[in-house]
Structures are given as structure tokens and as C-alpha cells.
Amino acid sequence: MNATIKDNFCPKCGKPSQAPGLCTECRIGSTPWFTCDHRVKNIQCPSCGATKQVNTWTDSTLDRSEIGPDLARSGVHFHPEVKKPTIDVRIEDISVNRSRAILTLHGTMYKKPVEATCTTEIIWHKEQCDRCNRISGSYYEGVIQVRAEGRIPSTFETQMAASIAQQVEDSLQSGGERLSFISDMTATRDGIDIIVGSQHIGAKISQGIIAQLGGRYTTHPKLVGEKNGRQLFRITYSVRLPRFQKFDVVVIKNRYYEIDRIESHHVKTFDLADGSSKSLREDDIERILGNARNSESAFVAFAENATIGIMDPVTCQTQEYRKPGWLEAKAGDHVAVLRDADHLVIVR
Incomplete structure (x- = not known):
């Protein structure tokens, strides 16, 4: 169709346009x-x-x-x-x-x-990032010292503390806290030291260890300088694990108890003779036999009514014991035992 005088034309190319302008x-x-x-x-x-x-x-x-x-x-x-x-x-x-x-x-x-x-x-x-720059410069804001009251922490406890620390670091890092890092973990004669890059991760790790292993922690800040008018502190987190730990087998008046839970000045226990639950005062405990985590496996030679015959895993001699009321075992099974001189104590 030919254009009419009423059509719009592009002022640049002269072609018909659907609207005024280009x-x-x-x-x-x-x-x-x-x-x-x-x-x-x-x-x-x-x-x-x-x-x-x-x-x-x-x-x-x-x-x-x-x-x-x-x-x-x-x-x-x-x-x-x-x-x-x-x-x-x-x-x-x-x-x-x-x-x-x-x-x-x-x-x-x-x-x-x-x-x-x-x-x-x-x-x-x-370019080296903020976190790697701090780590390479040995920068830190806190040290977590894990110790135990009146004893040396067990291998299980130090490994557990290290695992908890790693889990806390992973959680904070995935949440975007890049400067909440662990720069070093060192086993010492008395426990384990964990060096951290921020005070937040120091508190979180200390709380996590206490929640899992019991005990308490205190903080000891030390002024190390100033930056932009703000005082800089390094904090020592003193974690003290309790005198006893879960699965410890303790002795009171020739009776054996396995610890289930530690409370303030008391321990909740499992009586290894009759299977009853008892709350005992820490001061009444005469000695620690060992920890059930470190038990030996012993062969059950026979089990008749209230008597059980256990083969000593070292001497291979079978000894008779009174069968604990909570134990279900038959000939040919294996049971966990701790050694008290020449006597074997069946644990859970």
C-alpha cells in the first residue's frame, strides 16, 4: 500500500513509521x-x-x-x-x-x-585472604586449655575435645564466620591446647566440650594492645573436666559401680552386681578401677543359673563368678571385663 500524507515517516531514513519519531x-x-x-x-x-x-x-x-x-x-x-x-x-x-x-x-x-x-x-x-593472612602471621585471639580435675584426661576425652572443636569450626565457617578458625591443636602432658582465631569460636568450643564431657570452664583475658582506639584482648579458656568420666568403674566397700552421669558432687551410677541405679557422693568413692571403654573381651565357658564361668583372656584359666542379675549371656558368648588384680569384673 502506498503511503499517504497522514502516515508517519522516520526523520532519519524516511521510511514509514508506526509512531511519530524514529x-x-x-x-x-x-x-x-x-x-x-x-x-x-x-x-x-x-x-x-x-x-x-x-x-x-x-x-x-x-x-x-x-x-x-x-x-x-x-x-x-x-x-x-x-x-x-x-x-x-x-x-x-x-x-x-x-x-x-x-x-x-x-x-x-x-x-x-x-x-x-x-x-x-x-x-x-x-592475593592472600584475610583468614590465611592471619594464620600465616600466627594471629590468634584465644587458647582453650582442656585439663581434668585431679587426673590426666583420657585419650578418648582429648580426641573427643579435638573432634568437638573441629565440628564447631566447620559449623561457624559454613555460616560465614571466616575468621573463626582453629590455627593449632597440641597435645600436652596434661591435656590438649586449642588455639583459635576469634573469641566467639573459643567460647563455642568450650561450651561444646562441657556439654559433651561435663565439667566447667572459666575465662582469663589478657590485654595485648590497641587497634583503632580499641583494646585488644587474648583470652585463655580454662576447661576443667570432672574428676570422673562416663563409663568409669569405681569401687565403694568392695562393690563395683559404672558411672552413667556426673552431677554436682554426685555421680549417677549403674550397680554392676544387681543392675540398679544409684546416686553416689564423689567423696565416698574409694578408687577408680578403670574405664569400661578400655575393657577386655572374655570368653564365657559356661553359664548355669546364678553362676558363670569366664575364661581369663591372659591366663586362659576359667574362673567362676556370681552372674550379675542384669547380664544375659550363655556359653560361647563374650563379655566385657576389667581386671582388679586376679579378679575379673564384668562391665556393660
């Missing part, structure tokens, strides 16, 4: 519908792989091939009128520290499809 093609041609940065930078810690955006470090396990495409796309900026934009990325490595990204852009602008290509350079920059 036609769609000329509007697209005169408007930069995207811009592409000449270069983008990735800052990554060479020690732990964390990445830095602005001034914030974030833990990351991604490698260059996974980071590159999204990083290249971040350098493209579309005009607000571009709808449903997509970016295809192809990356070529130029050197160890540089890559070239070729981007193919698609979208719709003023209801017309648009397409273009652009190139951006990726700079791979290495």
Missing part, C-alpha cells in the same frame, strides 16, 4: 543496547581458594573453568529496554594470569531481535 530499526541503531567492559578481574586466595568481591572474602571450591563464564558475563551491561537477554561464552587462555572471553549476545529490543558479539579480558589475580 522507526524501530533507527531507534535500535541509534541506541547502544549493551556495553562490554574491556576487562574483568577475579581475586582468589592461592592458599584456600576463597574469592574476593569488593572488600569481602567468600569461601569457594570452584576452579577457573567454573568461575570464568559467570565472571565474563558480569562485564556485560544491557539497556533497560532489552528483554530476555542471553549470553553465550567461549574462553581462551592467553597466559597463566589472563584469559580472553568471546561473548555472543542475544535479546529483544522494541520487539525486534538483536544480536552482537564482544570480547573481554579476564585477569586472574592472586
